[in-house]
Amino acid sequence: KTLSAQFRIGGMTCANCVNSVEGILKKLPGVKGAVVALATSLGEVEYFPSAISKDEIVQAIEDAGFEAAFLQ
Numbered sequence: 467k468t469l470s471a472q473f474r475i476g477g478m479t480c481a482n483c484v485n486s487v488e489g490i491l492k493k494l495p496g497v498k499g500a501v502v503a504l505a506t507s508l509g510e511v512e513y514f515p516s517a518i519s520k521d522e523i524v525q526a527i528e529d530a531g532f533e534a535a536f537l538q
């Protein structure tokens with residue numbers, strides 16, 4: 467069973483950033499899908515909570531040089 471969660475992301479300044487963040491997320495074990503919007507600085511990730519935590523998702527984004535925080 468998957469959950470979806472929205473996050474706010476900082477540090478994205480061009481469309482390539484969007485592609486890298488989405489690519490990083492989609493490659494994480496436990497992440498089923500991810501979309502990120504440059505205009506709103508918001509993203510949504512669908513993940514298996516049995517396989518990956520929000521903290522691990524945030525860490526992966528920050529390791530790539532961006533900032534991330536889940537909305538709730």
Ligand code: 9UX
Binds near residue numbers: 479480
């Ligand atoms: Mo665009 Mo993002 O040149 O880190 S890829 S700024």
